[in-house]
Amino acid sequence: MTRDRLWFLFLAAAVSSAGAIAACGGGGDTSGGAAGSGASGPDAGSSSGGGGSGGDGGLFNFPDGGEQALVIEPQDPILDVTGAPGSLPFNAKLTDGSNPGAVDWFLDDVTVGTIGTDGVFASGGFVAGKAKVTAKSGQLEASTTITVRVKIADNAGNLSTDDQTKLDTGGNADPGFRWLYPYDKTVFPRGLAAPTLQLAGNADAVLVKINVGDFEYKGYFGASAPARVDLPAAVWKGVTQSAGPSDMVSVTATKLAGGAATGPVTQSWRIAQGSLSGIVYYNTYVSKLANGGAVMRIKPGSNAEVLLGGCNVCHSVSANGNVLAAGVSWGDGNPLDSATYDLSQDGTASQRYLDTDGRKFSFGGLTPDGTYMITNGIPASGSPVRGLAGDYPSRLLDTKTGADVGASSFTSAVKYALTPTFSPDGKHVAFTWYDASPGRTLAMMDVDLAQSPPAFSAINELLTVPSGIVGWPSFTPDGGAVLYHAGDRFDTAGGGATPSYAEVLLVETATKAVNKLAALNGYDANGQFYLPFGDAEEARLNYEPTILPVAVGGYYWVFFTSRRVYGNTIGPGGTVPEGDNKWGTYVNGAETPSPRKKLWVAAIDIDYQGKPDPSHPAFYLPGQELEAGNMRAFAALEPCKDLNQPCESAASCCNGNVCRPADVNGDGTKELVCVPPPVNECAQEGESCETAANCCTPGSLCINNRCAAPTPK
Numbered sequence: 001m002t003r004d005r006l007w008f009l010f011l012a013a014a015v016s017s018a019g020a021i022a023a024c025g026g027g028g029d030t031s032g033g034a035a036g037s038g039a040s041g042p043d044a045g046s047s048s049g050g051g052g053s054g055g056d057g058g059l060f061n062f063p064d065g066g067e068q069a070l071v072i073e074p075q076d077p078i079l080d081v082t083g084a085p086g087s088l089p090f091n092a093k094l095t096d097g098s099n100p101g102a103v104d105w106f107l108d109d110v111t112v113g114t115i116g117t118d119g120v121f122a123s124g125g126f127v128a129g130k131a132k133v134t135a136k137s138g139q140l141e142a143s144t145t146i147t148v149r150v151k152i153a154d155n156a157g158n159l160s161t162d163d164q165t166k167l168d169t170g171g172n173a174d175p176g177f178r179w180l181y182p183y184d185k186t187v188f189p190r191g192l193a194a195p196t197l198q199l200a201g202n203a204d205a206v207l208v209k210i211n212v213g214d215f216e217y218k219g220y221f222g223a224s225a226p227a228r229v230d231l232p233a234a235v236w237k238g239v240t241q242s243a244g245p246s247d248m249v250s251v252t253a254t255k256l257a258g259g260a261a262t263g264p265v266t267q268s269w270r271i272a273q274g275s276l277s278g279i280v281y282y283n284t285y286v287s288k289l290a291n292g293g294a295v296m297r298i299k300p301g302s303n304a305e306v307l308l309g310g311c312n313v314c315h316s317v318s319a320n321g322n323v324l325a326a327g328v329s330w331g332d333g334n335p336l337d338s339a340t341y342d343l344s345q346d347g348t349a350s351q352r353y354l355d356t357d358g359r360k361f362s363f364g365g366l367t368p369d370g371t372y373m374i375t376n377g378i379p380a381s382g383s384p385v386r387g388l389a390g391d392y393p394s395r396l397l398d399t400k401t402g403a404d405v406g407a408s409s410f411t412s413a414v415k416y417a418l419t420p421t422f423s424p425d426g427k428h429v430a431f432t433w434y435d436a437s438p439g440r441t442l443a444m445m446d447v448d449l450a451q452s453p454p455a456f457s458a459i460n461e462l463l464t465v466p467s468g469i470v471g472w473p474s475f476t477p478d479g480g481a482v483l484y485h486a487g488d489r490f491d492t493a494g495g496g497a498t499p500s501y502a503e504v505l506l507v508e509t510a511t512k513a514v515n516k517l518a519a520l521n522g523y524d525a526n527g528q529f530y531l532p533f534g535d536a537e538e539a540r541l542n543y544e545p546t547i548l549p550v551a552v553g554g555y556y557w558v559f560f561t562s563r564r565v566y567g568n569t570i571g572p573g574g575t576v577p578e579g580d581n582k583w584g585t586y587v588n589g590a591e592t593p594s595p596r597k598k599l600w601v602a603a604i605d606i607d608y609q610g611k612p613d614p615s616h617p618a619f620y621l622p623g624q625e626l627e628a629g630n631m632r633a634f635a636a637l638e639p640c641k642d643l644n645q646p647c648e649s650a651a652s653c654c655n656g657n658v659c660r661p662a663d664v665n666g667d668g669t670k671e672l673v674c675v676p677p678p679v680n681e682c683a684q685e686g687e688s689c690e691t692a693a694n695c696c697t698p699g700s701l702c703i704n705n706r707c708a709a710p711t712p713k
Helices: 161-169 233-242
Strands: 019-021 045-047 070-073 078-081 086-089 091-094 104-107 120-123 129-137 140-154 179-181 187-190 197-199 205-212 215-221 249-257 260-275 279-287 292-298 305-309 312-317 323-330 335-343 349-355 372-374 396-398 417-422 428-433 441-448 460-464 469-475 481-487 502-508 542-547 555-562 585-587 590-592 598-605 629-636 658-662 671-675 701-703 706-708
Touching: 070 129, 070 140, 078 086, 078 120, 140 233, 161 205, 161 215, 161 249, 161 260, 187 233, 197 249, 205 233, 205 260, 215 233, 279 312, 292 312, 305 323, 312 335, 312 629, 323 349, 372 417, 417 469, 428 469, 441 469, 441 481, 481 542, 502 542, 542 629, 555 629, 598 629
Parallel strands: 078 140, 140 215, 187 260, 469 542
Antiparallel strands: 019 140, 045 104, 070 091, 086 120, 104 129, 129 140, 179 197, 205 215, 205 249, 249 260, 279 292, 279 629, 292 305, 312 323, 323 335, 335 349, 372 396, 417 428, 428 441, 441 460, 469 481, 481 502, 542 555, 555 598, 585 590, 658 671, 701 706
């Protein structure tokens, strides 16, 4: 099982110290029973030769009075691979050189490779790193470490030796030759498609070098106009699985044009130790897949799919990923109807409730399990949120019946809650408090959903701005901060494609300190705008944040709408038509969104409290249609899986169950499925916890009752 299929990185439990280890026993029986596992997480592997279980260490006494130990040969070997499978055999013997009998082989990290029943370690050829190899025979046990080094030279563009030499040598620095995408210091998760490397100008050939730890890649690519490189999928997977949590991935590009080399230009990236979980739901317009507008879905690592075709708009999704609410079909000033939908494990949406009032479920805030929704308020003076009209006070509704729940502790305190949202644990709700000021106040309330009806606390005002609006709040998974859209208006553009500017900011709920999230919005640590086309073209074009409800790899992940440039693909001089028009067109009352309107993702440090900037440069969400205008991504968990159903992490499983390897088919083949939590065991990353003390890995955090890795240093 490879790690890119996992939502979270599970660390294998240590099984013994390196080197030869003796074990105590009452006799020489090494026939043993069935093999055990060398670790408790799904990244651990074992191969049974029919041997027995390991012992506690000590001496093994033979009848002749000698003392024996198990040893592995070779000790601490290095295996060099070049992008093709490679192998290295291990042998276990006793210290006197004799055969110990049947041996079980274990590997603590099957990302780096696998080990067979015969002790042969096998590498796929693309992942560098170290793995602990353990042999067990009866009560004897020994371990060693294998290091896999990857060095790949790939002449994908079929370049001549002379051109390769020119690129290897490099050329003069040229300020016109620069990176357009990705951005320097981006944090990428695992499990996504490789970013398309995009450079300024044209190229007859490009050399890309990537180095991290024991991984080295050198790729020669042919002509492209504009200059782009698509990394092979296996190479990108190798990069993401070879990089450790604190490693910086060095990436350089050199181009050849007119026989002369220019560059290299250099970037550094980080790789989070986990894959993004769940599904991203968003609205799209002029989609070729949907033949118009629709609610789409992307499972990270896959391409977009149509969830609800037609003019389904103004959507919201519950954090647990089981309920969606939306307006249905466009009318005169409002959607004609509105509805809620149950989202199934197979990705389909079935109608839960339909109402003839199009305002009812449009832009509402759903509780994590989708049972209730706070409606988006519409002031009598006119809706600041585009697409709705007519006085409509906020209420708490049952999403299955459409009935007002009668939460008087909420309705007596708030009349118009705009763009409301619940925290992933369901204990808080945040919204634009229109009663206090016309769109300029962000507030929150605590809530007890277990009471009937749910009980809300007094209003806690988080901030008020002197002008513009604050809206579209979204809680971090720990509930301690709210990210929000601060801009000219609630929409990403005014009616008639009128420009509308905004940025994504963070406010800590305890201190009410505001963080500008400079890196996410395009500014470096010195306050300089780093997006390649400059602030006049790309500044303040970030809107509508939502946050994945679980931490992954030491980070929170914010999805947001942006009209920034996407390299040399969508923007000035880009290859997608109309990419130079960031606002779209409006002709005879008909609006055509700009293809610049896309979904982006940025990492936020889990330990954001008090940091000058806990954000990192964003990346384009792969899988979107390039020509469509996309907006308002909701990152939610997948609907939970029942026992024995395939899973990718414990967040996939219902009722606190865990995601572990199991032989569900009875054929000896193990796959990741939902199983009951083991009794009296610590919790792996992503599994349920009450406190951090429940988590296996030292330094882990317990966030929203799930073990999470801390932000790498």
